[in-house]
Amino acid sequence: MSARRVLVTGGDGFLGRGVLAALAGKSLEALVALDVREVPAGRQLPGVAYRRQDVRDAGIGDTLAEYAIDTVVHLASIVTPGKDSNRAFEHSVDVGGTRNVLEACVAQDVRRIVVSSSGAAYGYHADNPAWITESQPLRGNPVFAYADHKRQVEEMLADYREKHPALAQTVLRIGTILGERVDNQITALFEKKRLIAIRGSASPFVFVWDEDVTGAIAHALGDAPAGCYNLAGDGALTIHEIASRLGKQATDWPAGVLKAALAVGSALGVSRYGPEQLDFLRYRPVLLNTALKERFGYVPRKTSSEAFDAFVAALARQGRPVTSS
Numbered sequence: 001m002s003a004r005r006v007l008v009t010g011g012d013g014f015l016g017r018g019v020l021a022a023l024a025g026k027s028l029e030a031l032v033a034l035d036v037r038e039v040p041a042g043r044q045l046p047g048v049a050y051r052r053q054d055v056r057d058a059g060i061g062d063t064l065a066e067y068a069i070d071t072v073v074h075l076a077s078i079v080t081p082g083k084d085s086n087r088a089f090e091h092s093v094d095v096g097g098t099r100n101v102l103e104a105c106v107a108q109d110v111r112r113i114v115v116s117s118s119g120a121a122y123g124y125h126a127d128n129p130a131w132i133t134e135s136q137p138l139r140g141n142p143v144f145a146y147a148d149h150k151r152q153v154e155e156m157l158a159d160y161r162e163k164h165p166a167l168a169q170t171v172l173r174i175g176t177i178l179g180e181r182v183d184n185q186i187t188a189l190f191e192k193k194r195l196i197a198i199r200g201s202a203s204p205f206v207f208v209w210d211e212d213v214t215g216a217i218a219h220a221l222g223d224a225p226a227g228c229y230n231l232a233g234d235g236a237l238t239i240h241e242i243a244s245r246l247g248k249q250a251t252d253w254p255a256g257v258l259k260a261a262l263a264v265g266s267a268l269g270v271s272r273y274g275p276e277q278l279d280f281l282r283y284r285p286v287l288l289n290t291a292l293k294e295r296f297g298y299v300p301r302k303t304s305s306e307a308f309d310a311f312v313a314a315l316a317r318q319g320r321p322v323t324s325s
Helices: 014-024 060-066 087-107 145-163 185-190 210-220 239-245 255-268 277-282 290-296 304-317
Strands: 005-009 030-035 049-052 071-074 112-118 168-174 176-178 194-198 207-209 227-231 249-253
Touching (some): 005 014, 014 030, 014 210, 060 087, 071 087, 087 112, 087 145, 112 145, 112 210, 145 168, 168 210, 176 210, 176 304, 185 194, 194 239, 194 277, 207 210, 207 304, 210 290, 227 290, 239 249, 249 255, 255 277
Parallel strands (some): 005 071, 030 049, 071 112, 112 168, 168 227
């Protein structure tokens, strides 16, 4: 059954704003956006009820009841921690907040929840297969808060699927998101004069255009089958292919040398990356999207290659080109 009364957590985040824009024009009976911050009036969309509410708030169940919500889109998580953040706080939001939302959904007989997970839940491991399907174990990495928390969230979701089957789940394991306004630690890598490559590692990236992420979420609110799906464009680009498209060089570092350099740079405060980032760069999970297309029924409009080219073109139009020419 298609969703009629939808609540979106993390409604004023990058992804949340895109989802709300995609859903605001649909004939929903209710569309509610929750965010930990007050959403400025200038950013509010007509037809959307905005509420300031933390995902850890015990009153979320009351909000679900007030609007008779049948579907929750859970996007709230900490992707890029602030300078004053810490692991305990991030865990309380990512894992504790998700638990709170799930408990509220069960208590209020919500029919469906759509969760934005990540390919990071598979983890950055030397023995990852060349292409990862949804059957691959979710291992995360304890050293990376985001990957570790996504793994813990997915384990919690699996437990809820077993104990509360009436709450249908669509879990989207999202690749590296690119879009016209994306600016994060991964896109920062592409802005450097020389890209970092690790000798012996292709470091392939799978990209997904932001409109394909919102399109897949909107698709999930129809009659699409529940389940866990990798969400990425077709194909992948290695770090050397990315460098070539940017007209730049990729410097191949021996793994040991790069790890030592990152340790020194982090200790001196001149690098935002520490030695733990080495595996993040060389053992990237490469997501295969066959189930997304064939079982879930959503075909991304842009491939990984097309998403990257569109991202570069968008930055050039905005006067902040990342190419060397």
